[in-house]
Amino acid sequence: MHFxxxxxxxxxxxxxxxxxxxxxxxxxxxxxxVMRVVNVAHGEFFMLGxxxxxxxxxxxxxxxxxxxxxxxxxxxxxxxxxxxxxxRLVLRRLNYNPEATIVATIGMLYIIQQLAxxxxxxxxxPVEPPFSYRxxxxxxxxxxxxxxxxxxxxLLLIATWLVLTRTKIGLIMRATQYDSETAQAFGIPVxxxxxxxFALGAMLAAIAAVLIVPISQAHYLMGQDPLLLxxxxxxxxxxxxxxxxxxxxxxxxxxxxxxSMFFSPTLAKIIATLLVAMVLxxxxxxxxxxxxx
Amino acid sequence: MTDKNGFFDLxxxxxxxxxxxxxxxxxxxxxxxxxxxxxxxxxSSAPIKIGFQSHRTGIGAAYGRWYEKTTAAAIKAxxxxxxxxxxxxxxxxxxxxxxxxRGAEVVGKFATQHKTDIVFGTxxxxxxxxxxxxxxxxxxxxxxxxxxxxxxxxxxxxYVFQPGITDVKSQIQxxxxxxxxxxxxxxxxxxxxxxxxxxxxxxxxxxxxxxxxEVIAQIAIPPTESSFTKYFPQIxxxxxxxxxxxxxxxxxxxxxxxxxFYGSNRPQLFGFIDSLxxxxxxxxxxxxxxxxxxxxxxxxxAQADDTExxxxxxxxxxxxxxxAAVGDPKDVSTAAHMFGCWETLYVVKKAMEDAGYxxxxxxxxxxxxxxxxKEFAEGPEHPQGAKTFNGKIHQCFGIQNxxxxxGGKLKVVHKTKIEDxxxxxxxxxxxxxx
Numbered sequence: 001m002h003f004x005x006x007x008x009x010x011x012x013x014x015x016x017x018x019x020x021x022x023x024x025x026x027x028x029x030x031x032x033x034v035m036r037v038v039n040v041a042h043g044e045f046f047m048l049g050x051x052x053x054x055x056x057x058x059x060x061x062x063x064x065x066x067x068x069x070x071x072x073x074x075x076x077x078x079x080x081x082x083x084x085x086x087x088r089l090v091l092r093r094l095n096y097n098p099e100a101t102i103v104a105t106i107g108m109l110y111i112i113q114q115l116a117x118x119x120x121x122x123x124x125x126p127v128e129p130p131f132s133y134r135x136x137x138x139x140x141x142x143x144x145x146x147x148x149x150x151x152x153x154x155l156l157l158i159a160t161w162l163v164l165t166r167t168k169i170g171l172i173m174r175a176t177q178y179d180s181e182t183a184q185a186f187g188i189p190v191x192x193x194x195x196x197x198f199a200l201g202a203m204l205a206a207i208a209a210v211l212i213v214p215i216s217q218a219h220y221l222m223g224q225d226p227l228l229l230x231x232x233x234x235x236x237x238x239x240x241x242x243x244x245x246x247x248x249x250x251x252x253x254x255x256x257x258x259x260s261m262f263f264s265p266t267l268a269k270i271i272a273t274l275l276v277a278m279v280l281x282x283x284x285x286x287x288x289x290x291x292x293x
Numbered sequence: 294m295t296d297k298n299g300f301f302d303l304x305x306x307x308x309x310x311x312x313x314x315x316x317x318x319x320x321x322x323x324x325x326x327x328x329x330x331x332x333x334x335x336x337s338s339a340p341i342k343i344g345f346q347s348h349r350t351g352i353g354a355a356y357g358r359w360y361e362k363t364t365a366a367a368i369k370a371x372x373x374x375x376x377x378x379x380x381x382x383x384x385x386x387x388x389x390x391x392x393x394x395r396g397a398e399v400v401g402k403f404a405t406q407h408k409t410d411i412v413f414g415t416x417x418x419x420x421x422x423x424x425x426x427x428x429x430x431x432x433x434x435x436x437x438x439x440x441x442x443x444x445x446x447x448x449x450x451x452y453v454f455q456p457g458i459t460d461v462k463s464q465i466q467x468x469x470x471x472x473x474x475x476x477x478x479x480x481x482x483x484x485x486x487x488x489x490x491x492x493x494x495x496x497x498x499x500x501x502x503x504x505x506x507e508v509i510a511q512i513a514i515p516p517t518e519s520s521f522t523k524y525f526p527q528i529x530x531x532x533x534x535x536x537x538x539x540x541x542x543x544x545x546x547x548x549x550x551x552x553x554f555y556g557s558n559r560p561q562l563f564g565f566i567d568s569l570x571x572x573x574x575x576x577x578x579x580x581x582x583x584x585x586x587x588x589x590x591x592x593x594x595a596q597a598d599d600t601e602x603x604x605x606x607x608x609x610x611x612x613x614x615x616x617a618a619v620g621d622p623k624d625v626s627t628a629a630h631m632f633g634c635w636e637t638l639y640v641v642k643k644a645m646e647d648a649g650y651x652x653x654x655x656x657x658x659x660x661x662x663x664x665x666x667k668e669f670a671e672g673p674e675h676p677q678g679a680k681t682f683n684g685k686i687h688q689c690f691g692i693q694n695x696x697x698x699x700g701g702k703l704k705v706v707h708k709t710k711i712e713d714x715x716x717x718x719x720x721x722x723x724x725x726x727x
Contacts, residue, residue: 006526013523064577114350122354126545128577134553140525143553216519217545221352225519261523265515 005139006261014257015250016146016215019153020208022249024226025233026160026242027204033240034177034197037091037101041108042205043227044116048079049206050218051116054125065130072210076203083202087195096194109223116220129214149211156207161242173197177240232272236279238289248287340383341376341645343368343638344403344412346424351391352516355571356416356627360438361386363631364413366609367638377642378650389415393423400424404431410653411436411641416630418443418488425449432727434659436641438633440464440567440590442492445688447720451727454663454687457637458590458630459680461492463714464693466500468588471695471707473504476561476586477533480506483524484538486513493538493565508536519543522550528560537564544568545578552581562586566593566696566703570627573617575701582698586706589694591632591677592616593625594702606635606676615702632677639674640666640682640689657727663687664723681711685721690714 028042052075057067086108094100133144164170175183176193184190205226216222233252237244252272259268279286345364348357364384372381385407389396396415403409404427411434415421418441425443428435429450436454437444442462444455472480482497484490490513498508510529514521521543528535539547547568551559562585574582574593593616595607610631611619618624640663648655648662664684671679680691690711696703 009526010523013520017520117350117354122350122358123571124543124545126549126576126578134556136556141553141556142522143550215546215549217543220354222519225517257523261526265518265523 002139005137007258008137009140009142010258010261011254012142012146012257013261014254015150016253017256018250018253019150020212021226021229021233021253022157022246023153023208023211024205025230025237025245025249026157027201027208028230029234029237029240029242029245030173030197030204031201032234034173035091035096035194036098037096037198038098038105039198039201040102040105040227041086041112042105042201042230043223043225044109044112045079045083045202045223046205046209046226047116047218047220047223048082048112049075049209050127050213050216050222051120051220052078052206053210053213054120054127054218057127064128068127068130068210068214071127072207075210076206079206080199080203084195084199087198091198092191092194113220113223120218120220122220124217124219126217127213143215146215149215152211153208156204157242157246160204164242169196229272232276234286235276236287238286241286241288244286244288338380340381341378341650342407342409343382343384343641344400344407344409345384345386346389346396346399346403346412346414346420347386348391348415348417348420349386349388351389353391353415353417353420356630357388357391359571359627359631360416360634362626363610363634364638366611367635370609371638371642377645384413385409389420389424391417391420393419396420396424397427400427400433400435401431404433408653409433410650410656411659413634413637413641414438416440418492421453422449422488425453428452432656434656434663436637438630438637440630440633441489442496443488445683445686445719447686447718447722451660451687451722451725454640456640456663456666456669456680456682456687456689457635458633458689459691459693459714460688461489462496462716463688463690464588465493465496466716467693467709467713468695469497469500469506470504470713471709472534472536472563473501473506476563478506479529479531479533480508480536481510481512481528481532481534481560482508482536482538483512483514483528485516487516489567490538493536497536514539519546520550521547522554525551525554532560534561534563535559537562537568539564539568545572545576548581549578552578555581564588566629570629571625573623573625574698574703585698587696587698587703588629589696589703589705590629592694592696592703592705593628594696594704596705600671600676602671602673602676605673606632610635636669636675636677636680640669643674660727679711681715683718685723686718687722 024046028039031037031039053071056071056074060067060070090104091101094104129145135142135144172188172193175188176190180190233245233248237248255271256268259271347361348354368382368384376382387399387402389399400412403412412428414435414437416439418439421437421439422443429452434452438457439455440458440461442460443449444453445460480501484493494511501508512524512527514524564587566587566589595614612626613619616626616628644659644663648658650659666682669675669680678692680689682689692711693709694705695707697706
């Protein structure tokens with residue numbers, strides 16, 4: 001294959017990775033930014049989203065788009081509810097202590113993973129895409145659904161940005177992020193905000209998973225890679241910064257797509273990790289983060 | 294002897310020095326006399342303990358579940374027929390997490406804690422390679438159903454056997470003539486970037502060369518990869534056959550993306566069913582495989598010419614004509630490999646009987662008795678087919694099936710002969726000390 005089409009394919013692949021990564025990482029970034037909780041179980045919420053998508057699409061017969069749309073709405077809601085319960089039962093009781101919550105979320109990771117193994121099983125199960133249109137380019141074919149993921153993710157990111165910057169809920173969240181004690185003094189129910197943000201973070205991961213599951217499969221171990229990549233993205237972009245998260249996700253996704261196609265996937269991972277190290281050394285707050293106070 | 298709560302106040306429960314002494318005496322008597330009897334009986338009637346290292350979790354979990362079902366069925370049949378040397382067989386299962394480190398720990402646990410007679414094993418080659426040294430160190434016979442070439446390469450040790458499933462090198466060698474004659478001469482290989490994939494990388498090119506065909510590209514893919522489109526541009530345009538071996542949960546994506554990339558204008562496909570074990574061949578996205586060919590150890594779908602032994606084996610394990618669990622058509626089995634568990638356990642039975650095996654002190658005798666085995670006849674104990682066994686390299690050789698995907702089923706179109714897969718031994722385990 002010639003260089004041009006090859007690069008085009010690499011870019012498309014990279015953009016799909018970026019799109020999903022941006023949503024997943026944004027969830028992680030929000031939770032850290034507002035609550036200062038490092039949520040190690042974030043990848044498992046992603047996995048839960050995919051597994052639930054499989055369950056919902058299997059339960060609903062008819063055109064695959066019906067089941068998929070239902071999954072896109074219901075799966076994140078269920079995952080959000082589970083996250084809310086976890087936040088109430090675990091994180092709140094630890095007073096959001098940074099060290100304790102890391103250990104607690106590691107525990108949650110294993111609990112969710114093993115529950116999925118017990119009730120869902122070890123198989124990778126496919127979900128039918130809502131539509132299967134194959135875009136025929138002169139050099140290769142490409143899945144139309146994959147392109148729609150990029151669009152859907154962009155829309156969701158814009159929606160999240162609007163909520164954060166243009167609504168009262170967003171204002172409350174930003175206030176809590178900026179200074180939770182002062183926010184509380186001004187009558188903001190910080191406890192409820194924390195619960196909501198944790199659920200929202202999990203829901204973003206679940207949405208990303210529902211989007212990706214028709215081109216990947218639901219599997220009980222699928223949460224590990226997104227977790228690692230999300231951490232990489234969040235560290236590079238700056239914790240709690242929406243803009244940084246998106247820029248870093250595109251950067252990591254594209255470089256992963258292009259480097260792994262022209263060189264090797266291992267090199268892509270090496271470079272991503274090196275980038276994290278460089279950012280931590282020279283700009284610990286991340287590309288767009290503000291220094292912690 | 295009292296504290297505030299009376300926890301240590303033995304007199305409260307009427308516990309006097311006299312009763313204590315009586316109890317002690319009785320206890321000592323119990324410990325000595327009947328214990329002696331029990332020890333005498335252990336030789337004749339205590340169960341033989343087989344430690345089963347299973348992929349209960351991790352990427353091999355689907356295999357683990359079906360290996361357990363097959364093992365349970367085989368043990369049930371063996372016990373119903375009187376066990377081994379008149380003793381019942383008991384299986385103790387430990388999860389290896391499909392992880393080499395944990396695999397080795399599990400072998401150690403069987404040796405020191407459960408004190409099993411043998412360890413019976415597992416599929417993934419990296420787990421077997423990781424566990425083999427622990428088995429050798431504990432002088433614990435370790436029977437694996439792994440398919441890899443690592444046992445036959447004689448790079449492991451004298452305690453590791455693979456008597457129930459043919460190794461990859463032999464499989465490739467016996468199928469290469471068919472690939473060259475029926476699929477195409479220019480082959481691109483796609484394989485996972487670890488031990489099992491390397492067997493394919495190393496043994497396919499010479500096997501095809503001998504048939505006048507060639508491997509024109511080799512693409513290694515990391516086992517954790519979840520997206521594959523980015524590798525497809527490396528497939529040369531003149532490729533006539535894509536030879537694919539993918540292991541892991543992402544295989545559906547692989548096939549789907551291959552379908553999107555090529556559409557209907559694709560090269561021939563030849564694959565190892567390993568990728569699609571426990572996966573319904575009629576899953577959405579797999580239509581692309583229609584008309585392609587697969588290696589199968591034992592056929593997943595019931596075939597028209599199935600032997601009585603094959604039918605009985607399928608009934609005992611509980612799989613229907615489509616290779617799924619009876620009563621749950623969605624629960625597809627790992628039929629191409631799991632027969633190896635059944636057959637290996639019958640090899641263990643034969644070897645233990647030949648050795649007059651009594652207990653762990655006879656492990657060396659068991660190793661020698663296994664090495665002395667030469668062939669296994671097709672029948673209820675070996676439903677997949679006849680096999681020969683090379684005691685020097687601890688490896689069996691059997692027939693292979695090449696199946697075509699046709700109308701949503703796998704139909705066997707070619708069966709290789711045992712002789713097709715024989716090769717020069719690369720070493721000799723029997724020269725190692727026991």
